[in-house]
Amino acid sequence: MIYCFSGTGNSLWAARELGSALNEPVEGIISYRSTERVICNDNVVGFVFPTYMNDIPWIAKEFLLKLLVRPNCYAFAVMTSSRGVSKNSFENIDAALCANNAKLSGAFNLQMPGNCIQSSHEQNAERLADAPSHVTHIAREVSSRTVNFTSVDKPPKRNFIESSFYYGTKRLGHLNAMKRFEITNACNGCGDCARACPTGNIRIANGTAEHDTNCAACYTCLHWCPQHATRVKLPSLRNRFQYHHPAITLDDIEHANAHTEHPSSE
Template identity: 50%
Template sequence: MVFYFSGTGNSLWVARTLAHKLGDEVASLVDYWDEDFWRCDDEVVGFVMPTYMNDVPWLVKRVLENLELTHPRFCYAVMTSSHGKSGQAFTSMDMALQQAGGRLHAGYDVQMPGNCLVSTKEENEERLAAAPVAVAVVADAVKRETCTWRSRAALPPDDFVESSYFYGTHSLRRLTYMKDFEITDACTGCGLCARLCPTCNIDMVDGRAVHGDVCTACYACLHWCPQQATRLKVPFLRDKRFQYHHPDVTAEDLLYE
């Protein structure tokens, strides 16, 4: 099985492409968001997700806290990011998998257009053009079960989720300002953003989107809004921002409810 978490469709596209090459299936990690316990019996298990501030998204950490791996012969992670570097992410994945009864055997980076930091359309086109080759390399390595990661056999700390970037509110460490959205008068109340939100953090109130405080910073609401009515308030993230989502993924592919 190839599990994925995706906001703009990058990681979903990678997961689908990888699964096709491996003859495997894909499943959304968000499907297990409300599960107190879930189990995977596959021997080869992959995880595809975006890198958030050089780490695993806090939502993914929380979902993996309740996972049990029963036959984990080979576990791998693929991190998508605008810079093609994952920092702490593989260490976090290894700790999460240790707790689940396995370990990380291999980690791979795939550079893709970013959903947070601004990149040019030319840069995005170059990354999209290079991505199929990068995923093919990952698929070949997974088929051979090539180990690229030396496990540290460490369990997650008590604040594994809570100390994550983008978790919670009222802290620079948690980067609240990067989750500060404004809804412009262009909002028509269609509700697409609410149906795309993986944490059900958006409600429609009097025909307008209202954000809560359980944001995971996937930016699906910003990039998929048909009216471009969702914007970040922070100038350096808002200015020169254009919407992006993977050209081979639709909003319907990512709907959670």
């Protein structure tokens, strides 16, 4: 099983490519948000997440803490990011697994176009061209059960989720500003942003999009708006151009981020 979370489609694309190469199913973690416990008895369990401020998204931490896997399974993680470096991401995935007597064995970075800090069109094209060969390499490493991560067998801190840079309504100065959006007059109330939002944080009222406070900082709303009407108020990001993976559609994102009622999943 491969679990993923994606906003621009980078992680969803990578998860699908890995799933095809490894003959493993792929599921979006959002479908389990209302599930108290997720049980996976597979021998191989993978995670494909985007890197947010050198960490995994808080919504991924929320999922990992409810996931039960076999203690002796081969668990691997692929982090997609603009810089190709993830720092605390793998340590925190391992910590969440350790809370349920498992551990991370494989850790892989995949450099992709950025969804927050902007990379150029030329950089994006180069990264997209290189990505398939990198995914093929990762698939080979996973097939070989390569262990390239040393678990410290340390459970997560008590504020594991809430300490995330972009957690919910947490106020961290300029970091909170990175979650403040403005909706321009170009908005026609089409609802695409609300369809794609993984946390259900957006509603259409009086013909325009309105944001609440439960933001995952995935920037799905910014990158998928057909009218380019969603902008980040932070000056350094206000005029960044849209990006989403060319092989992923808005329907793909909506399906991957759908809220589904699951019993405790096995």
